[in-house]
Amino acid sequence: MSEPIITFDSVCKSFDIAGGDSLQVLDDISFSVGDGEFVAVLGPSGSGKSTLLNILSGLQNPTSGLLDAPSPDEIGFVFQRARLLPWRTVEQNLAITRAARAEGRRNPFQRDIADYLAAAGLSDYGGFYPAALSGGMQQRVSIARALATEPAMLLMDEPFSALDEMTARKQRAFLRDLWLKRRSTIVFVTHNVMEAISLATSVIVLSARPGRVLDHIAVDAEHPRSLTDPAVEAVYERVMGLLGVGERDRAAL
Structure with a gap:
């Protein structure tokens, strides 16, 4: 190990x-x-x-x-349901969570939000609201959101x-x-x-x-x-x- x-x-x-x-x-x-x-x-x-x-x-x-x-600020959490903010676009859902984690970080983020959307196969959906996505796509957004904080x-x-x-x-x-x-x-x-x-x-x-x-x-x-x-x-x-x-x-x- x-x-x-x-x-x-x-x-x-x-x-x-x-x-x-x-x-x-x-x-x-x-x-x-x-x-x-x-x-x-x-x-x-x-x-x-x-x-x-x-x-x-x-x-x-x-x-x-x-x-x-x-420490808790170094941990990402993905729940049973996506829990996305419905009034925010996909990109904004990642950005607001990432901004909340940025304060107090000793090191800058290594990758842009666009990199995490691409990793999740969501590059073309950054401007979409959650209601326009399937349940599977919403869950991929939630995983990308957690990873974008670089936990x-x-x-x-x-x-x-x-x-x-x-x-x-x-x-x-x-x-x-x-x-x-x-x-x-x-x-x-x-x-x-x-x-x-x-x-x-x-x-x-x-x-x-x-x-x-x-x-x-x-x-x-x-x-x-x-x-x-x-x-x-x-x-x-x-x-x-x-x-x-x-x-x-x-x-x-």
């Missing part, structure tokens, strides 16, 4: 609930992510995947344990879950190719096992709540990937076993 850019050390997270009780969401989370890696986080609903991202982004603090990660780390919370499967496949290919070209550090939360395995350099599998790391599995296969590749199939079988999905259940998927 390359030099770690993220290190979780025995991180726990609990939330106060009614009656003076607390709900533990994450328990003893320990793992590292190297600079330039693409790490996918899988786990059942309620396992704390989004909470883990919120802690990484600085939106929430751990209840206990230590976290070493880039040390990109966090993605199920960014393709709201898209139809054909559009999602195109977006996965777009993200894969973009990562192969730029090698940004990405932490990617998903419920989709094949999505995780097809994109990531490694997969972290969390248990049911409270989320614990069941395994951190390297995916040693060239892109583009296929389930017929023995290395990919082995990871798939390992992940499905950890998630408790038996062969009969898989056949029904």
Whole structure:
């Protein structure tokens, strides 16, 4: 692994609930992510995947344990939905977010906004308003917007879950190719096992709540990937076993 850019050390997270009780969401989370890696986080609903991202982004603090990660102003975040400003054009959506991050930067931005629109295949759409774009294109704008701030780390919370499967496949290919070209550090939360395995350099599998790391599995296969590749199939079988999905259940998927 390359030099770690993220290190979780025995991180726990609990939330106060009614009656003076607390709900533990994450328990003893320990793992590292190297600079330039693409790490996918899988786990059942309620396992704390989004909470883990919120802690990484600085939106929430751990209840206990230590976290070493880039500061919040060095992090880009892509959500399930694009969350674009409808009264701003595509180019303006990138520009306003970038301007907000410019203050206090020690180093100037290395690339123009036009470069990020081009990387997303949106060079001809800079003057369009979000309503004129498809859902898939809007999500590409949101990824370009996050990348245009030139973050040390990109966090993605199920960014393709709201898209139809054909559009999602195109977006996965777009993200894969973009990562192969730029090698940004990405932490990617998903419920989709094949999505995780097809994109990531490694997969972290969390248990049911409270989320614990069941395994951190390297995916040693060239892109583009296929389930017929023995290395990919082995990871798939390992992940499905950890998630408790038996062969009969898989056949029904």
